[in-house]
Amino acid sequence: MREVIFSGDLAQRFKMEEQNFTRNRKQPFSATLLFMINLLRTSLAIEIDGFVRYLNERFTSQNTPSFTSSAFVQNRKKIKPTVFKHLSSVIIENYYTADNESLILSNGFRILAVDGSRITLPMTLELKACYGVTKNQSEVEIVQARSSVLYDVLNGVTLDAVLENLSIGERELALRHATQWKKNDLIIYDRGYPSYDFVNEHIKQHIDCLIRVKVSYSLVVATFVRGGKKSIITEIYPKEKQSFEGKDYNKNTGLKVRLLRIELPSGEIEVLMTTLMDSKKYPSKMFKELYFLRWGVETFYDELKNKLKIEWFTGYSQLSIQQDFFCAIFISNLQSVIVNDIKGELHEQNKDRKYNYKVNTNLSYGFLKNRIMELLYLKAPLDNIFRELKNLFLKNTVPVRNNRVRHVGKYRGRIRPKVTKNQRDAI
Structure with missing residues (x-):
């Protein structure tokens, strides 16, 4: 995935115009993608500040330059939304293999x-x-x-x-x-x-x-x-x-x-x-x-709307809507393959428990915030960040509740479900 994101071929295939991303800008194609993947759910100015500050603190030798909200908006117009469908296809191609023991x-x-x-x-x-x-x-x-x-x-x-x-x-x-x-x-x-x-x-x-x-x-x-x-x-x-x-x-x-x-x-x-x-x-x-x-x-749509907050769009154009939608699908797939990779260790944890436990999906997206950049950043130490995420996922689990009753029309009367005391926003 890292190699794909930082390849010149990806930019060539999924930029809108031939002349896009040809000059050495503060925000090249790969950096724009990383920023969009970083679960943008607050003001763009705040997201940009957090993005630049995080990278400069974690990678002191890189000196990532700041950029404005306007510069990002102009840059995203140069990227086809299908780039995120392609990134998901990379996950799928590498996941559905005969030697994948977690499949x-x-x-x-x-x-x-x-x-x-x-x-x-x-x-x-x-x-x-x-x-x-x-x-x-x-x-x-x-x-x-x-x-x-x-x-x-x-x-x-x-x-x-x-x-x-x-x-x-x-x-x-x-x-x-x-x-x-x-x-x-x-x-x-x-x-x-x-x-x-x-x-x-x-x-x-x-x-x-x-x-x-x-x-x-x-x-x-x-x-x-x-x-x-x-x-x-x-x-x-x-x-x-x-x-x-x-x-x-x-x-x-x-x-x-x-x-x-x-x-x-x-x-x-x-x-x-x-x-x-x-x-x-x-x-x-x-x-x-x-x-x-x-x-x-059904639970996937709950995850998409209430945990990934797909309806908190970062723009008002059809292009930005499509980008945000397919980007959220990609993030969900990335989270899933990480969770699937640690199911063996989770199974070992559950042996000494009264109930089976699973990774807390809501918190897992919160832990991915910012760290997802390190997962996909070409020069970041992959083993370290994956180990950090794995430990956070395994530490924060919830019991599996079987035979739950579905309440049809539960949320029909309001736009968004009420957030209960035991589920706070994670992103």
Whole structure:
């Protein structure tokens, strides 16, 4: 990652214009990136002062020059937001390798989940035109964008993310993640996603999926629920009234799927649809726990909004919004691979404890502030800073709370969740 950030190739690929970053300025391309990655959540003037002071105190031989907020704003306009997607791809490429002992799979699958969410943006004419306008619970007009992520729920890594206009539906955004699909992926979706087209795209690309469907989804599903069976293999068909122009199927083209009946403790019946047909290899009893893993992508959005504070944007243009969004995804991925690397030591710590403990995600981002520059700074002693971070992460853990109840609509009435006494801002 260090080599990538400080390579001339990165600047060449992701600068806006050929003439950008050609002169020897106070803030070259790599320094601008490091500053943007440093979890900017306060006033730019304060962030710049802290950035320069920290580097000069830690690396006395470097004499990092100061710069103004205006100079940074002008510099960021020269950088494509996709640079942060590229940096995330470097993490992903190096993490998903056969010799990575910390990589977690289930039944040989990467267990992925897709979910969308609305991200509240600053109210500007440019952002209104780019992303769309809606109203909150108080009927106040606000600007929001629709995000979608493809998330590895077992390893905490975001494989792909998009931020688009509200008018674009979640299914369409979910299919954009297909560029990151790999053999032996199992992708989990909630009940907002199922459709014939959607399942067909997965089957065509030989990608397995698990989707929650409403009982009212189709007559086939309703009949299955009334029948009382735990699992059946059946076929679904496209809606007869839709247009088949340009499609590679017609109203008589069936798709073979498996339906599963999940009974909740409350007595409610949930129905899951999957492409995993082998009932011996994939027995019905495994799917309740498997689908519950999708909760990981929900907690990721909580992390993104309430711990990484993605909605505290550092600018008001579409460019800065995209930069901040993809930068936060990159930081999240970097934090995840560090945490995954110390899971063995955390497991040893838990042997003598009554409960299992995990790294405190909120505090971990606070510890990354400033230190993330040393992790990525080419001349910094990597072993020292990694050891320092590892010790801080292992020292600050929280108990794992299983079987927690989800309160639907808990935050619907206010813009941001109330920060409780046991969770203060870390950045």
